[in-house]
Amino acid sequence: MLVLASASPRRKELLSLLVKEFEVLPADIDETPMYQENAEDYVVRMAIEKASAAALKYRQQADFDMSATFIASDTSVVIDGRILGKPASLEDSLSMLRLLSGRSHKVITSLCFSNLQHEHIATKLVVSDVLFRKISNVEIEQYWKTGEPQDKAGSYAVQGLGAIFVRSISGSYSAVVGLPLYETAQLLAQFGIHSLEEMSHE
Numbered sequence: 001m002l003v004l005a006s007a008s009p010r011r012k013e014l015l016s017l018l019v020k021e022f023e024v025l026p027a028d029i030d031e032t033p034m035y036q037e038n039a040e041d042y043v044v045r046m047a048i049e050k051a052s053a054a055a056l057k058y059r060q061q062a063d064f065d066m067s068a069t070f071i072a073s074d075t076s077v078v079i080d081g082r083i084l085g086k087p088a089s090l091e092d093s094l095s096m097l098r099l100l101s102g103r104s105h106k107v108i109t110s111l112c113f114s115n116l117q118h119e120h121i122a123t124k125l126v127v128s129d130v131l132f133r134k135i136s137n138v139e140i141e142q143y144w145k146t147g148e149p150q151d152k153a154g155s156y157a158v159q160g161l162g163a164i165f166v167r168s169i170s171g172s173y174s175a176v177v178g179l180p181l182y183e184t185a186q187l188l189a190q191f192g193i194h195s196l197e198e199m200s201h202e
Helices: 009-015 039-059 090-100 137-145 161-165 173-177 181-190
Strands: 002-004 069-079 082-084 104-115 121-132 166-170
Touching: 002 009, 002 039, 009 173, 009 181, 039 069, 039 104, 039 121, 069 090, 082 090, 090 137, 104 173, 104 181, 121 173, 121 181, 137 161, 161 166, 173 181
Parallel strands: 002 069
Antiparallel strands: 069 082, 069 104, 104 121, 121 166
8 A cells, every 4th residue: 555645636646657556635734944954954854754743643543554655755845955835925926936037946855755653764855956037027927826835835836838938858757746756666566466567568
């Protein structure tokens, strides 16, 4: 049994490319960065805490599987050492996208696999560089009205309309979307779970 500790439809869609069956069990945790916590440590901590919270929630089910494996991921947009979360308002979105406009920023995605007891934990960290073109205030306001940036870190979705702002990506596209497929397949194998690609060669 594989359990995805996320409500993100993007992560669910990406994971479904690798495995046929898994359960979705969103984890509700405090996502506030600690004082002076750097971005890499923050996203790794978030993924570990999500996996742990999902395991705790899963154990409360009457028919839980002792051999279940939990997968969690966290993605942060980082520029000038600052972690950009999800915008709470148009003003937030304007502030974030003005900061990203015409510049390169990092998208840091962590991945955590854990067993039910949280005794066997494996993590991976993927850093990608994303370069934006110049964006006007009018474009930002129109983009906000689409509703797309409102629940996205950094106030944009690279897999959606936000792609019109992206000049280039250096690194893992799937990690920028929310789940690094290469690293996920590696950890699936490490935990004894075969991906669809592996099964197609059996």
